[in-house]
Amino acid sequence: MIELRIQLRVDADTRIGPGKISLLEAIARAGSISAAARELEMTYRRAWELIDHMNKAFGQPLVVGHTGSAGGASLTALGSDVVRRFRLVEELARESAASHIAALDAAILTPGSVAASDADSQDDDLD
Amino acid sequence: MIELRIQLRVDADTRIGPGKISLLEAIARAGSISAAARELEMTYRRAWELIDHMNKAFGQPLVVGHTGSAGGASLTALGSDVVRRFRLVEELARESAASHIAALDAAILTPGSVAASDADSQDDDLD
Numbered sequence A, B: 001m002i003e004l005r006i007q008l009r010v011d012a013d014t015r016i017g018p019g020k021i022s023l024l025e026a027i028a029r030a031g032s033i034s035a036a037a038r039e040l041e042m043t044y045r046r047a048w049e050l051i052d053h054m055n056k057a058f059g060q061p062l063v064v065g066h067t068g069s070a071g072g073a074s075l076t077a078l079g080s081d082v083v084r085r086f087r088l089v090e091e092l093a094r095e096s097a098a099s100h101i102a103a104l105d106a107a108i109l110t111p112g113s114v115a116a117s118d119a120d121s122q123d124d125d126l127d
Helices: A016-032 A033-039 A044-060 A075-107 A117-127 B018-031 B033-039 B044-058 B077-109 B116-125
Strands: A001-009 A014-016 A064-066 A073-075 B003-010 B014-016 B064-065 B074-075
Touching: A001 A044, A001 A075, A001 B074, A001 B077, A016 A033, A016 A044, A016 A073, A016 A075, A033 B003, A044 A064, A073 A075, A075 B003, A075 B077, B003 B044, B003 B077, B014 B044, B018 B033, B018 B044, B018 B074, B018 B077, B033 B044, B044 B064, B074 B077
Parallel strands: none
Antiparallel strands: A001 A014, A001 B003, A064 A073, B003 B014, B064 B074
């Protein structure tokens, strides 16, 4: 089954996809970067680097650490908004893609099922 | 400006994104893998590997070579269909994402502009 994935390209070096969104969701759920990293089976250092990269790309934090004795971390309003809008966009994109994904899935299962006439319109998309 | 990018995950090892679609489009336009590779500034070997990978993932060719004296290559009906549907899905996804992307762009330009109340709904998306 073909699956549609989305990414937000924030700048030339920063793409936010399902992996980074899952990390943000895990931090919101677990309340700390270390617990989120454990849950996603990545090192604390890797999680911290991903967060630092996102914070810098947005020019403001998506995740903030707590300085109290309990440590911990949480999403900022922007961080929560990025997660929420990413999941909404993902859902909308998958809804609008569903018929096309189904057609490609059918083509994989049934070689030769794509009508040749379908191909004639491809030049429409070229520069 | 944040940009929405899409990928089709065909199997665990195969994601078709804008790069592979551009390669298919270049082959359709140029009529050969080597000309397409030159246009995209990749090696022939790299282009051939990407195509071979896609052909195997779909279980049937998206690109076929011509055996005549002129050489050359073209897209199969399936290859053209993949390109066409990818670009349609991309366009539909970007349309449905536009307001969310604009809101995130505005948040980057105006730190602190995301209302805290917006964040309260984030748990809706968690497992």
